[in-house]
Amino acid sequence: MVEAPASILAGRFRLVRVVGSGGFGTVWLATERGERRVAVKILNREHAADPELVARFEREAQLGGNVDHPNVVRVLGHGRHDGRPFMAMEWVEGQTLRRVLDRRGPLPPHEAATIARQVLAGLAEIHRRGVLLLDIKPGNIMIGGTGPTAKIVDFGAACRLGEPYLFRGDQALGTPAYMAPEQRAGETVGPETDLYAVGVVLFEMLTGRLPRDAGDDLGPAVPPDLAAVVRRALASDPAARFRSAAAMARAIEQAALPLAPIEDTDQRPVVHRPAPQLRRAPSRWLEDLDAELASAMRSVERLSEGFDRVASTIGGWAGLAAAIVIVLLLLVLIQRGVVGAGP
Template sequence: MKPPADSLLGASLEGRYRIDAPIARGGMSAVYLGVDLRLGRSVAIKVMDARYSGDPQFLRRFEFEARAVAGLKHPGLVAVYDQGIDDGIAFLVMELVEGGSLRELLRERGPMPPHAVSAVADPVLGGLGTAHAAGLVHRDVKPENVLISDAGEVKVADFGLVRAVAEAGVTSASVILGTAAYLSPEQVEAGDADARSDVYSMGVMMFELLTGRTPFRGDTPLALAYQRLSYDVPAPGDVVDGVPEEFDEIVLRATERDPAERYADGYDMRRALLAAADELDLPSFTVPAPRRSAERDTMARFRADRAQPQVPAPPGPNPTRVQSGPATPPPVAAPTPRPDREPAAARTTRPESRFDEQPEPDHNGPVRALIWTTFVLLLAVAVGAVGWWVGQTYLS
């Protein structure tokens, strides 16, 4: 049975932003590929779920947060172009990042070596630091909210939405479901968040990038969230082999349960990261976009549909939108109190990653080198012989 068609497809919000195709759906919103008809450019349009659009408190906070984020300028942040409410539909117009999410890249390639982790975390922390300096907190730092373009740009998306939803008069278990693995202890215990909360979430995300898994587990999102109240995030090097101690120290400080013991903000954590990368002499690295992503699949289908003749849909009742929550994270190892570094024999090796792929060795290289050397020597002898013959002929 085919799902009902999306009633928003083809609609123009405020007569300016045409919705062309769905990219992703979550518990709070849906993201669409769209076009700014006035400027003639492709955009991403985030449409909030209808239960939020009817809440005046949410709409006020949504507008305030959108205006604040639109004023931020940093290459590590997804640009916000516009926001509005059209016939009860609250929407946000953003820069379209053609590529995919960090979550999709992790699923495709697995855990990252330190130089790739540094290449991801540097722009993310720069973007977070810019927002923190302006008094803004993300509250939902996780791989799903980090986008990677085909040009290797890394950008943070969805600033301010969690705060707007949290202050709305609508209970949303999906907010906890989507962030349970990355929430800071103070967010779980009291719902409070500041720049150091984003730092904690960033530390958890770095742990996952290095090891391929999140540090805690639980039978329910709530149980998963509460694990961090009793347990520390372990050092990545205590879980898998090959993690530099400098990166362990960054993750451990970022995920201290006491916010006062963490880095003060994104800029502070970024300085520590860059110092570690410099000390380790890590090579520069361009983060690849995932080969398969929701955004890429949407673009391909949309272009294919536009290339085919359009067949009008049969008449019928107006379809309704279908919402689905994010996928449940895979099971991970149970948390343990932060131990001293175990001997190497007790640790597992870092899982295989396609980031570590090396080119196949060229077994024929020595043979080809010998052939070329012989050819050059013969050519030199021939040239010398011709030169000698010409000289002798001229002198005689």
């Protein structure tokens, strides 16, 4: 049973009901001064005496509080109440991507691409702030709100770029199935490490399963250009992956997918502009061009034949006229005795 703390935290957040709980904390639906709804995460009492867990919790609140982006759940405030640290976050009506996938299975490519691009937009801002998440997975992506919109949540394993990342015992914090090879090995991590995790999430959205390796086949239903994006994101060598979240998002956009709204029967869809397409397919266009060139050549041939006939006609009349002139000239000379008619 979850132990309820005082009903009002920091004189600002009134707790309403529990909406989720984990191994270290409990999430409550609350209201801020009786007005907007917020989510309040409170460290469980038995863990509040652990300095390491308290430091990690407060670190999560601080790093998350520095990011303000439509695709990241905002941290609105944090502090301590009754000796227990807490953080208040933006409330999102909806469900995690994990629950969406469990309920629906693989998503259509255009929908998976839309979610991935939104996650990458939020991730680009997080990286711009000098923070690495190191735990991107469907359970840490909310689908909901106005739109609906994909939002990144949970900075529990995050660290600042260039700083050592957190470990639990001899293992790095995070979820092994979504960890890049360098993160699992405890080596240097960077933005490419988070992009690997996005690649795993995109693979799972498209196929309904986790990838076995970077060359794992996504199946014929996935457009080849989108499959190439996934394979590059899953490269074992960080240098072979995309250099930034924005670059990966552009690659998805250039995959020529007709982007569509995220399907959610409880939310009003966002209208996305379809990707521009050729008015005619390239093969049909080439066929039409060949036909037009052949028609033009036939026209040239007909003109050439016409010119030949005209030239032949002119040549014939000229020869006859020359013969007549010669005969008349001979008659005149004979009459004048210049040319003899005979001996």
